[in-house]
Amino acid sequence: MDQLNASQADWLHYDVMDGNFVPNISFGLPILQAIRKATTKPIDVHLMITQNDAFIQPFKDAGADILTVHFEACTHLHRTIQAIKQAGMKAGVALNPHTPVRVLKDIIADLDLVLIMSVNPGFGGQKFIPQAIQKVKEAKALILESGSSALIEVDGGVGMSNIKSLVEAGADVLVAGNAVYGAADPVAAANELKNA
Numbered sequence: 001m002d003q004l005n006a007s008q009a010d011w012l013h014y015d016v017m018d019g020n021f022v023p024n025i026s027f028g029l030p031i032l033q034a035i036r037k038a039t040t041k042p043i044d045v046h047l048m049i050t051q052n053d054a055f056i057q058p059f060k061d062a063g064a065d066i067l068t069v070h071f072e073a074c075t076h077l078h079r080t081i082q083a084i085k086q087a088g089m090k091a092g093v094a095l096n097p098h099t100p101v102r103v104l105k106d107i108i109a110d111l112d113l114v115l116i117m118s119v120n121p122g123f124g125g126q127k128f129i130p131q132a133i134q135k136v137k138e139a140k141a142l143i144l145e146s147g148s149s150a151l152i153e154v155d156g157g158v159g160m161s162n163i164k165s166l167v168e169a170g171a172d173v174l175v176a177g178n179a180v181y182g183a184a185d186p187v188a189a190a191n192e193l194k195n196a
């Protein structure tokens, strides 16, 4: 946590996996509570779970500032987004690589964040899917057209080789996992990415 606080990273991205929506299990609420006590940086929680509605308030209570759910996991997405905002958090929607940006047309005005997955969710260290750059451009166009104030975030395989194209395409927030934590000096790596 000292390294995170010392870095120029703006947000902390926290991946939650349930072993059902994705074939892997990650951190849950108790670790988030501990992290909340250790940092003042905004915590951006990315839910990769099936039962989103039941966990909105628990994640708020554990310290989430931004809560992102997967389009593919929410049958009643509009209701879920309203519930996240009513709980006092910013609301995001994540799109898997196979899900087109246009599915967000009728919800974009309500969103604070659009998360474009540039790998299939579930595991770290995967290779960036280049189609994500085109999806960022489409999301940017949709946001401008609708007057939405949503930010565009990209998650998966982000590193020095694709940062420039992603930012040029309209990405506002880039999630770096391996590019930071796989480096010999994570603080320097985070700062280098930030200043690229």
Ligand code: ZN
Residues within 6 Å of the ligand: 013, 014, 015, 046, 155, 175
């Ligand atoms: Zn994530």
